[in-house]
Amino acid sequence: MAGKKNENVLTSEFLAELYNCAITNNQICSVVSRYMEDSFLPDQQYQLLNTALKSYFNEYKTAPQYGIISQRLSSSRAVSELLEEIRDVATSVNPDGIRDQFEEYLKLVQFKKIFKEVSKKYEDGERITAMMSFTKEAVKLQQFTLKPEEFIDIAQTYEERLRENKVRHDNPVTKPVNSFYIDGLDEMNQGRNLRTQLSLFLAMSGVGKSHIARWIGYNAAYISGLDVLHIQLEGAASETTDAYSAMLSGTTTYEYESGKINNHTLEHLKSQLDTYKGTLKVKAYPKFGKEVSTTDIRTDCDKYREKFGKYPDVVIVDSLDLLTDASGRNWDAKSLRHKRIATAQDLKDLAAEIDGWLVVTYQATIENPDWVNDEKNVLTAFNTSECKGLQRPCTHLISLNQSKKEYRESTMRLYADKFRFCKKGEPFRIALDYEHEVFYDRVRTLNLPQDNS
CATH class of the missing domain: 3.40.50.300 (P-loop containing nucleotide triphosphate hydrolases)
Known part of the structure; x- marks a missing residue:
């Protein structure tokens, strides 16, 4: 029934793996706290769990572990049962694999949103604006990643990065912001x-x-x-x-x-x-x-x-x-x-x-x-x-x-x-x-x- 309300809702199987990692892994907890929205979740129990997880991470900047999150949600029997279910069904998956799947999901949701906004502009007669907006957002979407930064070889990438910097400087996508006016x-x-x-x-x-x-x-x-x-x-x-x-x-x-x-x-x-x-x-x-x-x-x-x-x-x-x-x-x-x-x-x-x-x-x-x-x-x-x-x-x-x-x-x-x-x-x-x-x-x-x- 939840799927009919919102086609972007994540599956229970994936959520169990994701939240198992988020409760125990600092990097995944950071990602979930920052990017998970209630509309992505299938029911109120998951939403309450997500709120508690975000609240703890925003305060302490670390994953709560099962003992702490269980205590924080002990007043809700339904959420406590959900936590036990997550603990039981979750497997020892690679956190990087879970993070990458969540990244693809976020990109898909954002693409649908961009496509809807651009289509409306196009239908309203703002065709040039629509195409420029789509190009800009598509580049940002392509660059979006939840992965930590890769190791960058300074010497080997010097010329490539120099060219990119020159193109970005000569053809800025955004207006320069560089003055205090004093x-x-x-x-x-x-x-x-x-x-x-x-x-x-x-x-x-x-x-x-x-x-x-x-x-x-x-x-x-x-x-x-x-x-x-x-x-x-x-x-x-x-x-x-x-x-x-x-x-x-x-x-x-x-x-x-x-x-x-x-x-x-x-x-x-x-x-x-x-x-x-x-x-x-x-x-x-x-x-x-x-x-x-x-x-x-x-x-x-x-x-x-x-x-x-x-x-x-x-x-x-x-x-x-x-x-x-x-x-x-x-x-x-x-x-x-x-x-x-x-x-x-x-x-x-x-x-x-x-x-x-x-x-x-x-x-x-x-x-x-x-x-x-x-x-x-x-x-x-x-x-x-x-x-x-x-x-x-x-x-x-x-x-x-x-x-x-x-x-x-x-x-x-x-x-x-x-x-x-x-x-x-x-x-x-x-x-x-x-x-x-x-x-x-x-x-x-x-x-x-x-x-x-």
Whole structure:
């Protein structure tokens, strides 16, 4: 009966072998936790087993073994009986063979999904788009594998890989993502690809975390022509959308909020809309309700792909400290640091899966105002006990530093506490124009006096 509902359901015989391996083998458990969906399973018992397996692996990063998974599912007689059945009927199969069969199954399911999506586009008259989409997805499907990376002979494959790199560089399938839109950071990055990377901006409350998030989002969409998804976890949705709108028109946020945009500005903006190649979408979560997890962020990205045919190039999350990880664990106050690290690791994994750049903000707390006002000091990951170790999953950790004097001058110092592929530099000062939603005022920055200290 289950087969009639979903032709993609796996057979009981194969599932017994697969879950026997997943319960005892770390690599298979990792694969099942990441790729198995409830729709692939024949009944509720298997779905409960799958949920328990994922929950354990996401928390401990290891296979649970029969004793632990049996205890976790002991309240359900039906699932306990299923576990005993799996244990009894499973044979000593090669885990690699089981993994390869699961890989072929996933490819078949994905192919059917691609074919359905492309067929719809073709029938809707989008023939060129359909063919290009099919070619791109077919290449990705061909490259998909659950196998660990093979041993690569550096010398013997040098020329082949060089040719592939040149073709990929000269004919990129995706648009380049390689700018922070702040000269000092771009000089450090030197044009390196930011796809699959996680960049975290650390600042005290009121200094400008949301400003820098929007600065990157706006410029990525309307200067670089990228597709940006901004996920707002704090404040009202209108605060974000109105600020972005003020950036579009070059006005103050107040002028946009109060509807005081003159006709000349409005007409000029309308004339520019067709020239914008990128897109900027905002998803805001209600201030009150369940805690948002990285699973919700992943779901938002999947929904984006379903609606727009691709994942966003850049995903902005404002801010990390209002997010929890995908394990479903109720973290206590003593485990806050581990929660932050697990959440950041989830986002780093998501960046790799969607082949996009994840930009997140984080609020630091410094209780000593004298420390903040001493401009020799800069925030690092170690300034606040709750985020020690947070830099590990991050490609970049950049702090925003502002004394009272700098606040009055509309300036601040940026410091790259971590910048992978690059040596740590010195803090550098930039000028701001928050009134017009400009995080980085290049002209004023270039005219700032040189710091010779």
